[in-house]
Amino acid sequence: MNAKQWPSEWTRGALGMSVLKVLDAGPTYGYAIATALEEAGLGSIKGGTLYPLLTRFESAELVTTEWRAGDGGPGRKYFSLTNAGRAELTRQIADWRAFTTQTLTHLNGDPR
Amino acid sequence: MNEIKQDQQWLTDFVLELSHQGVDGRSIGDAKASVESHLADSGESAEEAFGDPVAYAHALELPTAPEPGFPRILIPALLGILGLVIYFPSISAATQREPVSFSGVEFAMFLVLGLTMLLVAKNIFTVVKKWWVLLAIWLAVVGLGILASVLPRLLGLPLWEVSVVPASILSGALIIGAGFWIRASINSSEGIVRLADAGVPEQETAVERVMVATVPWLMTIGAGIFTAGSLLI
Numbered sequence: 001m002n003a004k005q006w007p008s009e010w011t012r013g014a015l016g017m018s019v020l021k022v023l024d025a026g027p028t029y030g031y032a033i034a035t036a037l038e039e040a041g042l043g044s045i046k047g048g049t050l051y052p053l054l055t056r057f058e059s060a061e062l063v064t065t066e067w068r069a070g071d072g073g074p075g076r077k078y079f080s081l082t083n084a085g086r087a088e089l090t091r092q093i094a095d096w097r098a099f100t101t102q103t104l105t106h107l108n109g110d111p112r
Numbered sequence: 113m114n115e116i117k118q119d120q121q122w123l124t125d126f127v128l129e130l131s132h133q134g135v136d137g138r139s140i141g142d143a144k145a146s147v148e149s150h151l152a153d154s155g156e157s158a159e160e161a162f163g164d165p166v167a168y169a170h171a172l173e174l175p176t177a178p179e180p181g182f183p184r185i186l187i188p189a190l191l192g193i194l195g196l197v198i199y200f201p202s203i204s205a206a207t208q209r210e211p212v213s214f215s216g217v218e219f220a221m222f223l224v225l226g227l228t229m230l231l232v233a234k235n236i237f238t239v240v241k242k243w244w245v246l247l248a249i250w251l252a253v254v255g256l257g258i259l260a261s262v263l264p265r266l267l268g269l270p271l272w273e274v275s276v277v278p279a280s281i282l283s284g285a286l287i288i289g290a291g292f293w294i295r296a297s298i299n300s301s302e303g304i305v306r307l308a309d310a311g312v313p314e315q316e317t318a319v320e321r322v323m324v325a326t327v328p329w330l331m332t333i334g335a336g337i338f339t340a341g342s343l344l345i
Contacts, residue, residue: 031153047161052171
């Protein structure tokens with residue numbers, strides 16, 4: 001897929017809730033999250049950006065983690081959304097919707 | 113193969129930086145295993161996926177413990193060096209069948225060396241990133257010990273004399289005892305905790321294994337080499 005690469009400041013703003021959204025579908029691991037985001041058209045997210053975010057989520061108890069043995073390779077660290085994480089996702093989606101509506105209203109308005 | 117080596121170096125720099133920050137062994141093990149797992153899945157190099165290891169270690173913002181005082185290894189290391197300070201002149205004197213003389217210069221040098229080691233210990237994470245600095249420090253320690261054995265004679269300042277046999281035996285015991293103490297200190301330190309399910313294959317190289325096994329006995333080896341050299345000459 002030849003995905004459009006969005007400006008990094010846009011991706012940064014939406015990354016947290018996008019990751020929470022991927023985890024809302026069920027527990028998964030870092031590389032799978034990055035792949036899911038790329039498939040969703042949000043661009044290529046490097047490990048150096050993704051894991052610090054996941055670590056912050058873990059510290060804030062938005063996710064729990066569990067190491068599972070890999071199939072012949074290294075194990076994988078699975079992240080699961082907590083109830084607090086789910087509530088945070090709902091809040092962020094609502095805020096983002098309000099923000100984008102506000103932005104679009106502004107962009108579609110008549111120039112003064 | 114070259115990429116694997118580069119990734120190993122990247123991981124070493126990453127782990128060192130986390131250790132330097134005072135992150136606990138379990139969190140370091142977890143962060144390291146996460147990187148290894150991601151690299152295995154993505155096929156990327158560590159540099160490609162995570163960028164600079166030091167910057168990435170900072171970006172993780174892992175909880176850190178208060179900065180420790182001095183490493184546990186320092187006291188036995190200093191005792192071992194004190195042993196060398198006494199052992200070298202004792203062996204020199206033994207080969208000449210004379211009592212060993214101490215002028216105090218060697219003990220002054222020991223104090224200088226002790227202070228140097230304290231400084232090195234406080235900045236150990238900068239020093240260990242360059243293996244040749246460690247080698248230079250070891251050579252300096254052995255070199256200063258050898259210098260201490262000849263300087264009092266050159267200056268002609270013997271203050272007190274001791275019989276070589278007890279001096280050699282006691283200082284030799286001090287060096288060997290320090291080796292055991294250093295080994296115990298290394299074994300009791302937490303190090304990096306490997307996670308049960310992370311399942312990362314052991315990547316430690318043969319050179320690293322030899323280095324870890326040899327470190328406690330560097331002073332004993334140095335004393336052995338000096339003894340053999342003195343007997344041959």
